[in-house]
Amino acid sequence: MYADVVFPLKLPPLTYRIPTGALSEYNGNLNGRIVKAPLRGRSTYGLVTSIMDKPEIGGGKNIKEIQGIHRHFASESTISFLKWLSDYYLSPMGVALKPYFFEEAISVSVHQKSGGEVKAEGTPAIQKPDVERNIEERRTLAPDIDLPSITQSLTAVCQGIKDKDYRSFLLQVPSIPLEHLFLNEVFNEAGSGIHGAIILVPEIGQIERLLSPLQGIFGERLCILHSRLTKREKIEAIQRVISGRSDVILGTRSAVLAPLKNISFIAVLSEHSPSYKGEEGLRYHGRDIAVMRGFIEGAGVLLSSICPSIESVYNSKIGKYTFLDARSWVVSHGTYQPKKKIKIINMRKSALKRRVISEEVFKEAKRLHLKKETLLFLVGRKGYSLIRCEDCNHILKCSGCHLPLVFYKSRDMLRCHYCGHEERVPESCIECKGFNTKPSGAGTERMKEELEGLLKTGPIIVEKGKGLLTEPRDRDSNLLSDFTPFVIGTSYVTRKLRDKMFDSAAILNIDALLSRPDFRAYERTFQEVMQVSQSVRTDGSTFLQTWHPENIVLRFIKSYDFDGFYKYELSQRDSLGYPPLSRIISFNILTNRETSKIMLDTQNIADGVRAHNNKNSGHHRHMGIDLLGPIEIPSPAKSYRHCIQILMKSRAKKAVHLAAKILLSRLGKLKGVRINTDVDPLKI
DNA sequence: AGCACGCCGACT
DNA sequence: GTCGGCGTGCTC
Numbered sequence: 001m002y003a004d005v006v007f008p009l010k011l012p013p014l015t016y017r018i019p020t021g022a023l024s025e026y027n028g029n030l031n032g033r034i035v036k037a038p039l040r041g042r043s044t045y046g047l048v049t050s051i052m053d054k055p056e057i058g059g060g061k062n063i064k065e066i067q068g069i070h071r072h073f074a075s076e077s078t079i080s081f082l083k084w085l086s087d088y089y090l091s092p093m094g095v096a097l098k099p100y101f102f103e104e105a106i107s108v109s110v111h112q113k114s115g116g117e118v119k120a121e122g123t124p125a126i127q128k129p130d131v132e133r134n135i136e137e138r139r140t141l142a143p144d145i146d147l148p149s150i151t152q153s154l155t156a157v158c159q160g161i162k163d164k165d166y167r168s169f170l171l172q173v174p175s176i177p178l179e180h181l182f183l184n185e186v187f188n189e190a191g192s193g194i195h196g197a198i199i200l201v202p203e204i205g206q207i208e209r210l211l212s213p214l215q216g217i218f219g220e221r222l223c224i225l226h227s228r229l230t231k232r233e234k235i236e237a238i239q240r241v242i243s244g245r246s247d248v249i250l251g252t253r254s255a256v257l258a259p260l261k262n263i264s265f266i267a268v269l270s271e272h273s274p275s276y277k278g279e280e281g282l283r284y285h286g287r288d289i290a291v292m293r294g295f296i297e298g299a300g301v302l303l304s305s306i307c308p309s310i311e312s313v314y315n316s317k318i319g320k321y322t323f324l325d326a327r328s329w330v331v332s333h334g335t336y337q338p339k340k341k342i343k344i345i346n347m348r349k350s351a352l353k354r355r356v357i358s359e360e361v362f363k364e365a366k367r368l369h370l371k372k373e374t375l376l377f378l379v380g381r382k383g384y385s386l387i388r389c390e391d392c393n394h395i396l397k398c399s400g401c402h403l404p405l406v407f408y409k410s411r412d413m414l415r416c417h418y419c420g421h422e423e424r425v426p427e428s429c430i431e432c433k434g435f436n437t438k439p440s441g442a443g444t445e446r447m448k449e450e451l452e453g454l455l456k457t458g459p460i461i462v463e464k465g466k467g468l469l470t471e472p473r474d475r476d477s478n479l480l481s482d483f484t485p486f487v488i489g490t491s492y493v494t495r496k497l498r499d500k501m502f503d504s505a506a507i508l509n510i511d512a513l514l515s516r517p518d519f520r521a522y523e524r525t526f527q528e529v530m531q532v533s534q535s536v537r538t539d540g541s542t543f544l545q546t547w548h549p550e551n552i553v554l555r556f557i558k559s560y561d562f563d564g565f566y567k568y569e570l571s572q573r574d575s576l577g578y579p580p581l582s583r584i585i586s587f588n589i590l591t592n593r594e595t596s597k598i599m600l601d602t603q604n605i606a607d608g609v610r611a612h613n614n615k616n617s618g619h620h621r622h623m624g625i626d627l628l629g630p631i632e633i634p635s636p637a638k639s640y641r642h643c644i645q646i647l648m649k650s651r652a653k654k655a656v657h658l659a660a661k662i663l664l665s666r667l668g669k670l671k672g673v674r675i676n677t678d679v680d681p682l683k684i
Numbered sequence: 685a686g687c688a689c690g691c692c693g694a695c696t
Numbered sequence: 697g698t699c700g701g702c703g704t705g706c707t708c
Binding site for chain 3: 002004005007009011013014015016017037038039040041044055056062063064592671672
């Protein structure tokens with residue numbers, strides 16, 4: 001008998017001989033067991049995914065023998081999920097095994113005597129929920145909360161958990177605290193029915209805010225899992241999960257693949273967050289994986305957000321998810337009023353002299369400064385500005401990366417934010433040799449300068465720029481006391497300083513967000529504004545400065561018309577053939593070699609696949625597969641100098657996978673290149 | 685991931 | 697002349 005073994009390496013399953021007698025010792029089934037097998041002369045731990053009578057004909061000639069059989073790791077459903085992952089993300093199975101915490105599981109096996117099954121200790125008794133606290137929370141968050149209609153659906157979630165029905169929900173909430181409150185409700189209602197749960201948040205910082213309420217409910221059953229744990233901590237966490245001591249996991253993206261034996265519930269908070277998408281290794285999307293894992297393992301899945309992704313709303317419209325609308329959880333009086341004012345500022349009418357700040361925002365700054373209140377300024381970048389030639393309109397770029405260089409006035413240097421390269425500011429324009437180079441646009445540094453200048457001229461005195469934060473990267477966010485009047489930062493300040501509330505906020509150049517070369521630019525902008533408004537107090541305003549106030553997205557945003565936006569955006573995506581109505585797969589061909597020959601070869605391969613596609617689906621014109629490229633793009637990987645990209649795009653979502661496999665197998669024959677495949681890429 | 689094989693620069 | 701650099705390729 002033979003077994004296919006997967007190693008946590010960039011490898012497909014390899015075939016090994018099963019030692020005689022071993023099978024009967026394990027009831028004739030080794031599937032899902034960790035085994036030790038020789039690989040390139042060294043014994044390595046791997047996972048058995050299938051057993052068979054005869055080895056595959058095409059496989060290796062001198063098949064080696066399994067050296068040791070260890071604990072059971074993966075159920076049949078886990079193995080089929082692994083296969084699905086490898087298939088969907090077009091990666092070798094070993095790459096799919098890695099994020100499964102396989103190596104941690106091996107360490108656990110090795111340290112605590114291999115061979116035998118670890119007996120699950122049975123789930124510890126559920127702790128009494130902290131009822132007092134929850135009631136208190138409800139009172140302060142939403143005094144007249146009207147639960148009935150929501151509760152019905154919520155109970156359905158709980159029933160789903162109890163019945164092991166496959167059910168996914170998309171919940172739209174008006175605020176982050178209510179998102180958390182809802183989750184609390186689910187656990188209070190369904191707590192005793194939950195055996196195995198995963199709660200995902202997009203960033204590590206958000207774990208903290210859910211920790212104590214969840215500990216109140218689950219006590220020792222709760223386990224934290226994220227990528228910043230040390231090796232040791234990770235192994236410890238996985239040990240708790242494998243042994244059954246912990247069956248409720250709170251963590252980031254990677255936690256979705258925690259090796260839980262049973263799962264009855266998965267929650268994905270802020271499901272729209274781009275942090276859920278991986279950019280290396282197995283490039284899986286945490287939210288999509290959650291839905292798929294829920295389906296395969298029969299768990300209820302709850303996706304929630306203040307501003308859901310177009311994908312998820314689409315999926316709810318076509319019946320894949322049940323939509324729960326909690327936006328009406330708005331309290332009319334009381335302390336909680338989520339719909340804060342959003343003001344669109346027409347810069348054509350009201351930009352002040354240096355064109356980065358408007359009269360309205362300046363007035364608001366003066367007003368708030370007098371009242372000792374706080375204002376958040378959001379700018380597009382760090383540093384002072386870009387440098388643009390007034391004569392030829394050329395913007396200074398990094399010679400290596402072809403990305404704009406950022407001017408740091410304080411150090412009088414230009415810096416490439418991508419590769420870190422620094423250079424002196426040139427005397428004249430590289431393009432036209434003119435001497436008319438000027439700062440263009442505004443970063444945090446320039447805003448600080450601008451603001452100090454403006455406020456000093458008025459009746460307000462700023463204490464030597466004190467309290468103005470220009471370097472939000474500072475690890476120590478404690479620098480920001482509650483009395484810090486003005487914070488200037490890039491958008492990720494809102495993520496890092498979630499608990500700090502501002503009296504107003506201003507996005508100084510929303511046009512930069514809206515005009516990003518990304519088909520999701522409008523969606524991202526909507527989400528960004530919703531995010532920012534979360535940090536603004538109830539009676540405060542969010543100012544959006546724009547040179548294009550006629551932009552339809554701004555009108556949707558201003559009136560919080562998410563439904564209108566969704567309709568508009570979906571029709572745009574439809575007419576251009578973008579997701580969610582199509583699927584995109586990107587292929588990056590990375591190399592350090594001369595690019596011209598590879599470019600030619602790649603072109604030929606692409607043409608071949610194009611011909612193949614046309615032959616197979618020529619009569620369905622609208623269902624065809626678009627193959628774009630190859631084109632040379634700036635290399636996204638530091639260790640490779642060149643990158644050639646091919647994009648595949650089609651409304652026929654299954655056919656595109658098939659075509660991608662053909663393309664990949666041909667690209668694989670190229671020498672001296674590395675190929676990165678990204679299914680459903682976020683950045684293209 | 686490792687580890688071997690392989691083809692170009694400064695040392696005994 | 698060799699030692700060794702790491703870039704490239706293979707692992708049942």
